[in-house]
Structures are given as C-alpha cells and as structure tokens.
Amino acid sequence: MYRIRFHGRGGQGMKTASRILGSAFFLQGYEVQDAPRYGAERRGAPIFAYVRAARQAIQERGIILEPDLVIVADDSLVPMPAAGVLQGIMPRTVLLIHSGETPETWRHRLNIAGPLLTLPAEAAAGDGQRFAGAALAGAAARLVGVITSSALERAVQLELAGLGREIVSANLDQALAAYERMAPEAGRVSEGEVFAAAACRRPDWVELPLDEADAAAAAIHAGATSVEVRTGLWRTLRPVIDYPRCNRCWWVCSEFCPDSAIRVNAGQYPEIDYDHCKGCLICVAQCPAHAISAVPEAQA
C-alpha cells in the first residue's frame, strides 16, 4: 500500500492535491482513500491531507504514521513542530519539499540521510503558490512511478472541473511540468508493508489514575490566554503600512480587522500586531488611502 502525506497551509490547495493524486491512482486501477485533516483553523494554518492507494480494498483508516512519501508545499512549515511534517519519517521515506533552496541545504539543515528532493517554488507566493497543489500532485504521481501522464491529466481535469478552462489548463501545465521534472526519480517511492501481527509491539497501556477534579477539569485558569497563540504563523502575506501615506483617517483598518490585530498608538497611527495578524488582507482592501500593501512573508 502507498501511504502519502501532503503538508501545507489552509488555502494552498493540499486537499485538491491529495484528491488529484487520489483520482490519478483510482483511474490507474488502484483502490484509494484520501482525506484532508483540518480542525477549527482557517486559511494559512498548517493542515495536511493524505492518500492511501493499494491493489486491494483499504481497511486502514486515519492519519498516516509511517509515510512512504511526504510532500511539503510550504517550506516554512518544516521547522514548525506543530505542523508535524517530519512525523514518522523512516529511512526509506521520500521527502519532497516545494522550495527555492537545494536538496543539499535541506538535507544538511534537517540532518536527514534518506531521499530528499525539492521542487523549485515558482517566484514564491503569488502565482506559484496558486498552482502548488497541482504541481506537487504531478510530482508525486511520477515519484510513485505507477501513474501515467494521461491518468494524471484526467485526474486534474476531474478534480478541477468547474473552475473554468483557463484555470484547469494552467494547473494542468504545472502538474505535467512537475511530472516531467521528476522523470529521473520515477518509481523512487515504494509501497509500504502491511503490518504483521507477529511483529506487533505491545502497546504501552497504562492504568489511568484518578486526579484531583481541579487538575482534571478542562479549564484555563488565566485571562486572555488566546494572546499566547501566535496565529500570525498562519500568515502567508503580510500587510505593511506605508506610514507617509496613512492619513490616520478614522482608522478604518483597525475597525475592520476581524482579529483586532491593529491598534492605534499614542501618535494616533495604526500599528499591526504581527504575532496575531492572520494575513486576511481585509485592511489592505479597506484602507481608503491605499496605504497598506501585501508583501509575501518570504520577502518581508
């Protein structure tokens, strides 16, 4: 069975990528299971999606703990422990990072001996990211080595149907280009084993002790703890105020910010709290003086 995990941020098309790959496997005659995993987060938050593909019916369920292939759409997630990108990586796991840096740099940085590849990210953010999902699905299709380009093509068309011909063909170009680029690595990813009962480790079960109710209640004993959650990490684009252009209107930006991430300082200028600004860019759209612009995080 192939077990493949895609990591990215909400909005980068990881669900679509997993579905393109899932459909491509399915068109190729495989049994397939694919699913995105997200919680209460939104755009920009780390999410992942997974694909299982096998010749026989798939009974396994849930998160993939021993992946054959891990794909990372946003290289800023790699060092983020909460994103769990490196979870369960085995010596034979292929790691594919969508990044402007070289495989050598990443191998050195992560101290990983196993196979590590990169798919160069197009001109960061902007358009490159828009097609990251399709490109990475295309790369994955080639890395497993059992999916033809025509199955990939049909899968892209199937999954993106309804988005209009232009978008479909732009995504298709990206998917096929990545498929071509990975040709030297075709078949690099191999199928993982089904587990053998004989080799099963015994689970490390414990007798759960009864704790004091005080400690065992799901309560938070402090005010304003949400401040501790740095939702600013979800941001891919950063709003930047051009102060000479800001005319301190009536702080429309601050008024509209859904995360209350813009305060007005003593000089009556707006100030963005980048620890909590999620990068929705509503302020950019609302500022009557056009004093706020969006800058990709990688360049900020």
Next chain:
Amino acid sequence: MTRTLITGNAAAAWGARLAGAEYVPAFPITPQTEIIETLAGWIDAGEMDCRLVTLESEHSMITAAGAAASTGVRVFSATSSQGLLYAMEMIYAVPGYRAPFVLVNVSRGVQTPVTLEPDHNDVLAARDSGFLQLHCATCQEVLDSILIAYRLAEDHRVRLPALVNLDGFYLSFTREPVEIPDPAAAGRFLPPYDPESTRFHAGEPVSQGVAVLGGAYYSYFRYQQHLAAQRALAVYDEVAAEFAQQFGRRYDAVEAYRSEDAEIVFFMIGSFSTKAKDAVDRLREAGQAVGLVRPRLLRPFPAEALRRALEGKKGVAVIDQNLSMGMGGVLHGELAAALYGRAGMPPVLASFIGGLGGRDIAAEEFCEMAAVTRRACTEGSTPPPRLLYTADELRQMRKLQTVAHAERMEGKTT
C-alpha cells in the same frame, strides 16, 4: 459497475437525492455541513426537486422534520454531536408522531471539552428515543443505508423515524470508491413515498404531540413504539435481502467477518471496524482464529442474530467508542444483556473503551485486545474494563498539565 471517489458526506447527500427527499430542514454543524451544502447546491442547480429550509436551531429542525413527515412528504435531515443533543427533546418526541423520516448523524464527540473528532456518545444519547439506528463503516454503506432506512422507516408495520450514523472525519471527509446507484434503480428499490394515512392537511386537522394523563394510557403508546421498533427487525431483513438482490451488496443486521470458525471476536460499530477487519486478517496470517462481529442495526437491537453469530465463541473483545460515566462501555452492557443466561454463549466479554474524540485505535492495540481476551479465556475470568491510553499519551498530558499548573500558580501570586 462504475465507482466514484466521494466522501461520506457526499454519499449521505447522494442517499437523500436518490431517495427523492422532498423536504430538508437544516442547520449546519461541523462535520455535517457539507451534506447540507451539497444538497443546497443540487437544489439550486435544479438537479433535485426539493425544498431546503434553514431553521434557527436543531430543536426547530427536528420539529419541522416531524411535522413535515406528518403531512406525507419524504423528509431528510442531518446533524451532529451538540446539534443532536440540542434537538434531544424533539428527538424523543417525534417518534411518537409515528411519522417516518431519515436523519443522518455525523458522529462527533460531545463536550466538555469541545472537540470536532468522532466517537459515539452523541448518537448513543438518542438510543432510547424511538429512532431506529443504522451504523455505517464505509462511504458506500452510508449511501446504501439511507435508501434502506427509508424503506424500513416508512414500512406500515414500523412507521418510526430512522437515524443513519457515520463517523466524522474518518468517513465524513474521507473519499472512498462508491458505486452511486442509478436513479431508476434506486427508484425501483425505493418508490415515491406512499404516506397512506399520514396526511396532515389544514382541511383535516390533527393534533400531534398530545398529552395523556394516566400511566396505563401513557404506557400503551410507549409500548407501541417499542413493539414497532422490534417489528423492524424482521422488516429490516426483508428490506436488506431485497437490496442485496437488486444491488448485489449485502447488509445483514449483523455483519460477521471471518467469525464462523473464530475463537475470539472483536465486537464494535462504526468506521474503525474496518481497522478491526485488517487486524483480523493479520492475526489470521499469524495463525490465530479471530473474527469480527459488527451490528449494523443498533435499534432495534438484533439480539437473536448476535446470539447466532457469537454462539460457541470463547471470548469477545467489546470495543466501545463511547463512555457511560460510572458504568463503562454502552455496547458491552447491551451485549451482555443479550447473551446472559443463554446456553452456548461466550463466557468472556472483555470490555475496551477507546477511540474517544477521534483517538486512533492502533493496529497493535487490536492485537493486544485479542491477546488479553484470549488470556482471559484461558484463565476463565473476565478482565477489568480497559480504558485505552498509553504511557506516552499520559506523558504528553502531564507535560501540558505541568505548564498549566505553573501558569495558574503564577496568576495567584501576582
């Protein structure tokens, strides 16, 4: 046979569409919302002739569903977790209308603490309501069960609402290959609703939900719901047989997987039962006679079929993805009641509680549950119930508690 990759939520929407649902009272809740969105999209595009109304709460939604079903239209609705609980007054009320409809529940753990991921405490809270309950393990089963549920609920020998359950995330957001029956075939299996005498019109006033004072009168009506639910067992077998004949997919009230010659069997419901099947296959490869017995139908409880499936087994590992505080696993108690005092029934029923709030039940845990049950058989004594939790999970929890404790103390001194 063409199969399509769709999610459990899409399969539920297809079930409603192929059933020709005419009225859908709705209220969104994660992880159910996609069902309502899908139906709304089809209705909007003119692909489905149906009226969808968003209500102000699940309580109103179930009230509307019961009332609409009383007028003789085919009604579909869906909810989850706290939504189902919020509707609970009406969940208990509408079966007494004796007006059939189908409600999908996408299982999600209930608060506190709040979570999004599944276990079965939500749907089991509706266990004693009078709703029939069908539990699904795959996306295909979700679609098919909805068609079967309408036939069952609408049968004049039954006439009770039915609940079809699927697990959030593991089915709701997960795509699997599903054969979507063609509308004509679905229509042959489930023709348009014939409401017979259930035709609540303005011109023919009827009062639903009335009061009776006096225990004997009250008992009569409650007993009738119970008898109708029990009658649904035989009707289910008929309907499932007809479904199998027409579509080639069998949905016995109790699924028995490699259990015929098994000594030890897993007993559970829901999507994790496919993981149990996987474990069964692996344990069989290792030479162990292990099987799985899974009730699809939980209300009515298929006690007789379960006794047949479990007769002569040495031990049962009952896996409950629910927890009745101060008692234990709900299915464990239910199964014990069905087997107690009968000849030839397994002497050991080991209880395992796990998979709460979407916690995984790992392959090695299935192996260990089989091993514990086998040991209990040899020793001839039932082990105490096991709350599945690993040392590592407890370590992680302790780490967070230490942080929380430090913060709390800090708050006290400043």
